[in-house]
Amino acid sequence: MTSILDQEAFMKRSLVTVCILALYRELYASSQEAVDAMKRGQPLPDRTVLVLVQYKAQADAQGNPLKNASGRFLKGDRIGFTVMEKRQGWGAEYPGDLRNGEWEYSAFGTDGRFNANANYTGCFQCHKPHEKQDFVISLAGLMGGGGTTGTGAPDVRISGFSFGPPRLTAAPGQAVMWINNDDSPHQITLTASKARGPVLTKGQSYSHTFAAAGTYDYVCGLHPNMKGQVEVISR
Incomplete structure (x- = not known):
């Protein structure tokens, strides 16, 4: 996919609008069959x-992002396109720890021309943990996510692409609950063990029990710039 991007051919079905950091993103699929498969939680067609x-x-x-009444960013100038395409037999040349099934990635500038300098290895690394979602991170937004509807008071709220509070103290054997208040999905990922919770859509929660004393750093598996920490102290 090194030719100029044919925007009209690809942008047939609008799937998800995502507001992340200071970016506004729109996701499109090439066919209704792909949209239907995503909503059913099935692998996307060839x-x-x-x-x-x-x-x-x-x-x-002052450079602060503007938001509408729903708290979403307002769309500004277009800055580029990222494309992932699935073809039977693609991906065989990649090592197992990097391969994303039969998916390939391309990036294009605002003029639709291929960006040869984009970090494509980063694309594979970011999508690799989401094999159960056919490597499509945004699939959780259509399926309803994998968390549970939060009950009780959460220990950490996810809001505005940040964890609040960012640092928490707990006792060994204590369950810590996160709840997602953002429109965008998030995923709790422990930095050291790489253990990941389910992808959480808005209103869903996830609990993890820390068995041993220690300091546990974590990030959002979908937005690694989001960082938090749980300090487990024996009392």
Whole structure:
């Protein structure tokens, strides 16, 4: 996929609108069959093309992102496209710890021209943990996520692409609960063990019990710049 991106051919079905950090993103699929498969939680069909269109968020005079009444960023100038395409037999040349099934990735600038300098290894690394979702991170937003509907008071709230509080103290054997208040999905991932919770859509929660004393750093598996810490102290 090194030719100029045919925008009209690919952008047939709008799937998800995502507001992340200072970016506004729209996800499109190449066929209704792909959309239906995603909603059923099934692998996407051969020759599926997914296009993520990225925009800058509108900002005020101080550079702060502007939001609408629902708390979503306002779409600004388009800055590029990221494409993932699935073809039978693709991916065989990649090592097992990197291969994303039969998916390949490409990035394009605002003029639709292929970006040869994009970090494609990063694409494979980011999507690799989501094999159960056919390597499509946004699938959770259509399926309803894998967490549970939160009951009781959470220990950590996920809001505005941050953990609150970012640092928490717990006792050995204590369960810590996170709840996602963002429109965007998130995933609790322990930094040292690489253990991952389910992808959480808005309103869903996840609990993890820390058996031993220690300091546990964690990130969002979908947005690694989001960081938190749980300090488990014997009392």
